[in-house]
Amino acid sequence: MPALPRIDQDNLPAHIAIIMDGNGRWANRRGLMRLMGHKVGVDSVKVIVEAARKLGIRVLTLYAFSTENWRRPEAEVSGLMDLLRTFLLRELPSMMEHSIRLRVIGQAQRLPEGPRRVLEKVIAETSANTGLVLNLALSYGARDEILRATARLARRCMAGELAPEDIDEAALAGELDTAGLPDPDLLIRTGGEYRLSNFLLWQASYAELYITETPWPEFRKRELYLAIQTYQQRQRRFGRTGDQLAAS
Numbered sequence: 157m158p159a160l161p162r163i164d165q166d167n168l169p170a171h172i173a174i175i176m177d178g179n180g181r182w183a184n185r186r187g188l189m190r191l192m193g194h195k196v197g198v199d200s201v202k203v204i205v206e207a208a209r210k211l212g213i214r215v216l217t218l219y220a221f222s223t224e225n226w227r228r229p230e231a232e233v234s235g236l237m238d239l240l241r242t243f244l245l246r247e248l249p250s251m252m253e254h255s256i257r258l259r260v261i262g263q264a265q266r267l268p269e270g271p272r273r274v275l276e277k278v279i280a281e282t283s284a285n286t287g288l289v290l291n292l293a294l295s296y297g298a299r300d301e302i303l304r305a306t307a308r309l310a311r312r313c314m315a316g317e318l319a320p321e322d323i324d325e326a327a328l329a330g331e332l333d334t335a336g337l338p339d340p341d342l343l344i345r346t347g348g349e350y351r352l353s354n355f356l357l358w359q360a361s362y363a364e365l366y367i368t369e370t371p372w373p374e375f376r377k378r379e380l381y382l383a384i385q386t387y388q389q390r391q392r393r394f395g396r397t398g399d400q401l402a403a404s
């Protein structure tokens with residue numbers, strides 16, 4: 157087996173966010189049902205969570221179900237919900253063993269009762285864990301998240317707790333579902349589409365983008381290492397010039 161791409165342990169992204177795309181096409185190409193693509197995609201989830209944990213990544217956000225995904229055929233939606241429920245139940249012991257904390261962004265209350273209950277249980281049981289934060293985006297849409305945050309700010313203003321002129325980036329960020337988490341440094345999209353698809357629109361403002369043709373069911377440890385290696389070769393300037401960075 158060829159060696160894994162080399163990674164600099166001192167320059168790891170603190171937060172990696174992934175748009176896990178290409179499951180359906182991967183399955184179709186093999187003459188399989190789309191759901192088989194999602195099923196093998198769950199194996200990728202397991203591999204990537206473990207690899208990220210071992211590397212020392214602090215936060216891993218996975219786009220598992222978007223607000224738009226509710227429009228998919230009922231059988232695919234319920235199949236995905238079932239995969240989520242069984243994944244969480246199966247992985248809870250390993251999450252406890254490795255101190256992984258589960259978080260969720262999006263309107264998880266819209267999920268059917270079965271997966272919702274399991275989600276609540278795993279979030280509660282892992283809440284004191286201090287290792288990798290596994291942040292699942294479920295029934296998530298960035299515009300929806302920003303609207304909900306904006307409404308909360310408006311309510312705080314109406315209640316006299318906040319003045320409109322005091323609304324700054326920190327105030328808005330503090331009302332987003334990701335409050336308390338660092339912004340993603342690296343945003344990966346598998347499946348070769350060049351879109352953000354309503355994912356972390358506020359938080360990904362300065363994220364390095366890495367798009368690969370590899371469909372999610374084939375995205376494993378080597379692919380993750382390659383994405384991180386590519387990230388480490390980029391120069392993050394945050395609006396400054398390269399000369400300014402070299403001088404600092």
Ligand code: FPP
Nearest residue numbers: 176177178179180181194197198220240243
């Ligand atoms: C996009 O592929 C993927 C999804 C909509 C769901 C991703 C979900 C999983 C990998 C499994 C459940 C998640 C967890 C965390 C257990 P697509 O169906 O849009 O692919 P296509 O673009 O090829 O049609």
